[in-house]
Structures are given as C-alpha cells and as structure tokens.
Amino acid sequence: xxxxxxxxxxxxxxxxxxxxxxxxxxxxxxxxxxxxxxxxxxxxxxxxxxxxxxxxxxxxxxxxxxxxxxxxxxxxxxxxxxxxxxxxxxxxxxxxxxxxxxxxxxxxxxxxxxxxxxxxxxxxxxxxxxxxxxx
Ligand code: MN
Numbered sequence: 001x002x003x004x005x006x007x008x009x010x011x012x013x014x015x016x017x018x019x020x021x022x023x024x025x026x027x028x029x030x031x032x033x034x035x036x037x038x039x040x041x042x043x044x045x046x047x048x049x050x051x052x053x054x055x056x057x058x059x060x061x062x063x064x065x066x067x068x069x070x071x072x073x074x075x076x077x078x079x080x081x082x083x084x085x086x087x088x089x090x091x092x093x094x095x096x097x098x099x100x101x102x103x104x105x106x107x108x109x110x111x112x113x114x115x116x117x118x119x120x121x122x123x124x125x126x127x128x129x130x131x132x133x134x135x
Contacts (some may be wrong), residue, residue, distance in 0.1 A: 047122075
C-alpha cells in the first residue's frame with residue numbers, strides 16, 4: 001500500500017487531508033510539526049510527503065531542504081501545501097527542493113492528480129537509475 005506522510009499543524013486541514021487520502025486508498029502517517037515529520041520520514045520511509053509550509057518552529061521549506069540533503073530521504077517526493085498563492089512563493093518552494101506545489105484549501109481531484117504525477121515521476125527515475133540504458 002502506498003504510504004503518504006502529511007506534515008500539517010492545523011488540525012482541521014490535517015483531518016481533511018487524512019480523510020481525502022484514505023478515501024483514495026492511501027495509507028496515511030501524520031505529523032503536526034517539522035521535527036516529527038523529519039523523524040517519521042526517516043524511520044517509516046513514506047512514498048510521498050505532503051508538507052505544509054507554515055509550521056510552528058521549523059517551517060516546511062527548511063524541513064524539505066533537510067529531507068533533500070539526507071540520503072535516507074532525498075528520493076521521497078515532497079508536495080508543498082500552502083495558503084500562499086503568489087508565483088514567488090512557488091519559486092521559494094521549488095528552490096527548497098519541493099517537487100510539487102498545491103495551494104490550500106485542498107481540492108480532492110487536484111490533490112490526487114498531483115500525488116499520482118509525483119509518484120509516477122519517482123517510479124520512472126528509480127527505474128531509470130537501476131536499469132541499464134538499453135537504447
Ligand atoms: Mn500551517
């Protein structure tokens with residue numbers, strides 16, 4: 001079963017994300033701050049992470065940069081969740097290493113489409129790096 005880690009400090013947003021992901025058939029792990037999220041990412045090796053950007057203490061951008069610097073977690077796709085919707089914010093997320101970007105409030109179809117796209121991209125790159133090029 002595909003395992004998704006949600007890092008989100010807002011309890012209402014967390015409940016919604018968990019509900020949508022479970023409805024879509026994913027197994028869900030949750031963390032209410034970046035520190036707990038980093039620990040779970042390392043120990044549970046989720047297939048994908050939904051990362052809220054505005055978190056108490058360490059923010060989601062710093063947490064994502066740390067995930068991407070860590071050999072144990074750097075291949076896990078990270079989708080940023082943010083209420084901010086300006087182009088500069090998307091750039092900041094990409095600069096920090098986020099693979100995708102979704103603005104809140106979460107919309108079911110958009111969330112699932114982005115998750116599927118990121119998982120497909122990850123599977124493709126894992127395959128490419130372990131198989132010799134036959135072309
Ligand atoms: Mn937040």
